[in-house]
Amino acid sequence: MNIGETYIGKWWLPSEEESEFQGVLTVESNGDFVLNFLKDSTSINFEKKYRNQTEFSAIVGIAKENKTGKEFSFKLLNAYITYSSISRLSNFKIKTYSVLRSKSSEFSTDLKFDKLSLRTDLIDDWFNIYGYDFSIQYQKKQNFKLQYLQPDPIKLYTSNVFDIEAFFSVGHNLTFDSEFTSKQLVFLNLYFHKPKSFEELKTNIRKIRDFFTLANGAPINIHKTVFTKEVEGKKNPNFNFDFYQKSRFKNKIPTYLQARRMLINYDLIKNSSQDVFLNWFEKYDKLKFLMNNYFGSLYNEYKYTEDKFLDFIFSIEVYHRGKYGGFNFKNDAYLKIRSRILNCIDNSSDKQWLEARLKDYTENTLQSRLKHILEINELSLDGLIENKEEFLKQVVETRHYHVHSFVKNEEFVVRDVVVLSQITRKLGIIIQAVLLSELGFEQDVINKRLKKNSPIDFN
Template identity: 20%
Template sequence: MKETNKGYWWLPGDEDSKCNGELDTSSRYPVLSLNGVGSDNIARRVPPFVMHGLLLNGLKVTMLECHTNGGSQFLHTGMGELNIESSCVIVGDSHYDGGENVYSGVKLSLSLLSEWTHLTAIKIDHQEGKQIIHLEPIEAIKFNLSNGIKGELGFTIDEKFGTYGKESFSVSEDTYLEFSFESKKNITELEEFGRKIQTFLMFCTRKPIKIEKMTPIIEYKKRKIGNSERLVPIADTVYAYFIENDEKKIEYRNQLIWFEDIKDKFGESLERWLDLNESIRPALDLLFSVKRATHMYLENEFLVLCQALESLHRRTMGRKAFDEAKFDTMLVDMIATVPDEHKEWWNGKLKNLNSPTLRDRLQEMVGSFQEVWAGYKGVDVFAQRISATRNYYTHFGDKTKHVYSLEEMMLVVGKLEALIEMHVLKELGFSTKDIVDICNKNFMWKEVIER
């Protein structure tokens, strides 16, 4: 699909009110610019909504999760353009008539993937004082995941800017991930799968990653043929936009997982990440909300990371102050002494007493990485001050001497982020020695842990 496309556009079920417009997919989000009769009806639509379109080249288009930009001005003047932004544009039959579409594969293009893998087909030899440049195609890395999923880390070489063999030529390279599914997935399931791959790369690089393009490999649609329904193949392209941050280069010494360290077990590492997503998804979402944020107050970063740490501890360590059976007996005995009209209220208050405090969780999690945190003294004081600071910003009580100042909080946020990342690495199967090695290579970890 070209970056800019002209056609006719309308709301589902309102094709008679279609209007002229032009779709631009070259921006961070796809933008549809509308003008003409019918646009005012679209401007009044409450977001998010769906738009249908028919390009002049005959391709059908569906825009999901649409919202208007500048619609109020359009309504007042009735002139100019109405711009509509969307998080996902599907070119083809998918979603077009409301049918259920299923896909047996997907190809993902992600920002910074090529930089992270650092693989290139361009080879330079030095012969008799000259540099000889030649191309050696890279073999795709293939792997198998559970549930019948097969994956491939592949590479493309584009020589369209020159001719190989001449004294000068231009070559562009790209790296992609491609998956095939034994159990077919619909568009929502594909987006969720893509999000998990995206966050894996974000965790490895400690950088915001954007899914630049998501293309189903083999697509099917349920069609009624005679008295039965059959799956008929369709050709679709999906332009999915999941993250706002601009692409930034990877800082080599700020990564958590280097591709060369897991190249031979890439599929196994990805499998572990997909499994881990199922069990600690809330904690990961909180962690990535901080990493993705372009503007977030330091106090908010601190509170979100405290919440992520508690969630991660609860889902992976789950320690209780007392044995469950013993605590239940204690609770029954305590509630028995309370008047009947207050039993329900006290039961709600007391049943949470068996859960460890934030301070307890911090001490246990830091204790799991004594070899890494060996240079840092005063873990008890650290846990006490974290707890006091969290309580101050959550409940806005008196500011005690234990509450961190804003000048101190930058370092504290770095420590919390590092502690969460270490624990996730441990859940991914990294040994203590592996984590120590990462600490020695990662300048941010080393900086915050040893201070």
């Protein structure tokens, strides 16, 4: 569905088919999906009927595209009323950010799906596998021969919940056109062993998107999403639903980013894709705060540099706390003495009082956490930071300045946006190294991939 498209048809609430009305669904310039009621299309007074209801889990309908006349069924998900008027029914609007569109006549809102298909930015380059054979014969006339041998599906991952396969297909324009264009497309197909609801599948979309954002070293878009309900019997076509969702993010693929410069490409993991994806799916939820802050910041183009800097710092802090704990990770002897002293106190309130005050003196600081991250990823990050002591002081003091408004060493506070942007990029590369390490890559491999992918020159 493209901006400016309109669909006119009949719409209703799943539980209230008798409340059917006519309306026009429009894809507005900002990406919103807006359903406008047609004036006098029904005798129902919607203002009165839904006076106390402003949100709808789903609205279904069947409508034709205005230009082509093609008919589709729709499910508008998590819709809400944006404006209404008693005197002018035509101004009664419903807006949504998520739409399911299908050529089928299946209107059930509790439908469960067997397959999820995704196509992302750079997915063709990521695999770098093509099935074309092109030859030219020079005779009296110039002839050419084009053959396409479809590559076999590639199994990337299998589990007791779902399998992931790469599926290759080819598309072309009409053969009698003066110019013939043929292009191979790659889709990621997720096959679920048991049917899943729409909401259950949505989480997988984000996990796949974030994996390929990490793999490519830059934020990517998902261009096509299809939910499939398989129907038994060869004569019965499957129910396919295209999923459309508003996204403010408009990806600009960096000019320096090519297949050979990706952080992770298929050639790198083709013999270990099962382990890599297993680590990704198992650790994604465990590292959810790191994932949410890091990827959330990448996909927000409107964030100030200072805010992105704080997001990356918080991501590193949360990751370190979750993996290495809150107390000084090197001082085991102190922790033993501390535990022995606390065990000697019988009164629980006194024990809590002392424990709280001891914690202030033993919990890891931001500087100690970041220093430890740099130490354990030293080979991965070799050449990234020239002066580590100065870098640590700049990060810590700048963070304190923005969070607490006061600092001990003001000379290390970075106020220049350009310099702060460079530091923020380096923090992003540190997070990339951490995630690649969690996926099981060796540090020498990580360092080589980071150097190829990064726009920042390593020393």
